[in-house]
Amino acid sequence: MNNPKIQVYLRCRSITHKYTVSYAKPWRAKQKVFEMRFGTNPVTYYDVMHFPNIEGGPSILQRVFFCLGLYVRAFQYCLPLLCIDGTFLIGKYKGTILTAIGVDGNNQVLSVAFTILENENNDSWYWFLERVKAQVVSSRSNVCLISDEHAEILEAIDKFKHGSGASPPTWPNVHHRWCMRHLATNFHDHFKNKDLMDLFKRLSSQNQQRKFNAIWKLLDELTAKQQAADPSESSTARATKPFSQWIQDKPKEKWALLYDTNGRRYEIMTTGPQVE
Template sequence: MTQDHYNLDKGIIAEYIKNTINEDPTTPGAVLLTMIKDHFHYSPSLSKIFKAKKKAINLVFGNWEESYNELPRYLNALRVTNPGTRFEWKVNPTNHPGQVIFQRVFWAFGPSIEAFHHCRPVLQIDGTFLCGKYTGKLLVATGVDGNNSLVPVAFAVVEEENTDSWGWFLSLIRMHVTQRVGICLISDRHAGIIAAASDPRNGWTKPYGYHRFCVRHIASNFHKTHKNMKAKNLLIHTASQTQKRKFDKYFKKFVQLDSEYAA
């Protein structure tokens, strides 16, 4: 069973494994290879298996270009099946009539918008890399309910994390998700977020919003400098308090732990 067969091409393999890929697109190549060996009694190379897996993914989920073309239909379907859903996208024109180039998209599910009305006045924002044929960044805004559980509020796929993309995202949250005054906006120290949150046009300057930095990032930077795990944990615990009297109590302990860290 160590021999491959030239007629056992990636198309045949893709057709055989597509149901498996539909159930779990992350199925390892070694598992797929075992399936092929057991069924066809031939042993294709792992390279052929990975090419077949890629083809199977295209068969099940469509290719990258088709996925972007389906975006308007998908967003409209979201709005129909999730009443209250809001979305916007930006495209760039081309020289070909009827063709545009995708730039970025924003969406917020209707139930999430409604849920945020009942959440604490706190919104956490962050971004992460997207992996695939076309790179980009996923921006996410998350709320916190009364049980300290996370509530996903809004999303965006953008070309890059910068002042313009973060400003676009934050302004659309103000437009479509919430007009509540006094929301605490929490983020890391990304320069684009700082600039966007400081721009009054985006709706997050005082008194509409109060931009603060994530305590875990602050605590990690603190620990890198001072190498004191006990102080780091106490800093996080102090900043996590939701009542002033409790915050004052733990902050006093933090100061007492080592006065030089309180500056």
């Protein structure tokens, strides 16, 4: 294969010996050549000679943490804030990517660290954030993490802040706020109304008490009317609650800009800040 980057459909066109070649055949041939040249995904791990704590059995990479020194130094000049999030890998090789994104004073984003690991759970989030704390945050105090309400993230951050059992807290001055977009999605899942969801986003981003109270009251009225208009919902296992009942167990300082104690979130409302 003289040109490994050649696209499959071009290779189909290059075969002219009276054969009709499907897309799949040259694609499989290309993958076979790559395997012969570079090895398969699990096999290539055997070529890494300096794994610490090598265990017996098949050598399969479970976790890897990436953090570039240039970005770590740049983070010291960014806001004391990190947006953390995760997404699934859906290609040939499965897994999860967790990311930590910084934001500077000009609202520009900086990808300071990410990890590829087996799945998203309490242990993997703690593992990732432990390295973010050690390699990125270091001795910088009062850093705020913005994330969704994922139970595993909440547990990991609580363990950092308050310790666990006999283990003392290792990041006691960390702060935590919730992503408005994720919470609004949960709101929509419950109330099934995009206009109400947009109104909730306005409530979350409001910084004036009078307007905050007015929008809250309007949400209460509209969600109560929605429930009255569809009484069949009350007989289901997941009955629609009025807004005040739905939000009552969610601390305001976690999701509402108006109640953001000491302005820890710097008006960053989502885990994907808008670049201006």
